[in-house]
Amino acid sequence: MNLFRSKAKPDVDGYFTTVAAEAVQADQMTAVTINRKKIILTNFDGELYAFSAECPHASADLGKGWVGRYKVTCPDHEYCWDVRSGRILWPEDETYRLKKFPVKVEDGIVKVKLD
Numbered sequence: 001m002n003l004f005r006s007k008a009k010p011d012v013d014g015y016f017t018t019v020a021a022e023a024v025q026a027d028q029m030t031a032v033t034i035n036r037k038k039i040i041l042t043n044f045d046g047e048l049y050a051f052s053a054e055c056p057h058a059s060a061d062l063g064k065g066w067v068g069r070y071k072v073t074c075p076d077h078e079y080c081w082d083v084r085s086g087r088i089l090w091p092e093d094e095t096y097r098l099k100k101f102p103v104k105v106e107d108g109i110v111k112v113k114l115d
Contacts, residue, residue, distance in 0.1 A: 010114075015102075015106075015112060015113045016111060016112055016114065018034070018041065018110045018111065018112055019032060019041070019110050020108055020109060021108050021109065021110050023110075024041045024042065025043060026043045026044065027042075027043075028043075029041070029067050029072075031053060032112070034112060034114060035114065037052070037114065038052070038053035038054070038061070038063065039052065039053060040063055040072070041103070041110060042083060044069075044083070048110060049084065050102070050103040050110075050112045051083055051101065052098070052099035052100075054099070055074045055076065056098060056099065057074065057077060058074070058076055060075055060076035060077075062074055070084055072098070079094070086098040101114060101115075
């Protein structure tokens with residue numbers, strides 16, 4: 001997993017510059033840090049997704065987990081979330097949601113907007 005730290009200020013729309021779009025490979029996680037907040041970038045079928053690296057269940061580092069087929073799995077308790085919607089996939093009776101962030105590509109660079 002790659003790690004990139006951004007110390008820059010956001011653009012006028014609130015997006016922070018991160019990594020080159022080509023660095024975010026399919027079915028892999030790329031970790032970036034923006035203002036001391038670790039974010040995971042991933043790519044499925046050409047679509048980019050950005051979500052918090054902190055597990056909403058027990059605060060584990062999701063960057064040490066697994067990603068594949070639109071799903072991220074926590075390394076501690078194997079809770080799973082859909083990276084497209086943030087909804088929990090397993091266990092089904094839980095209500096935790098994955099914190100997602102708006103992401104876009106401009107001039108070949110991935111940009112992420114924090115709240």
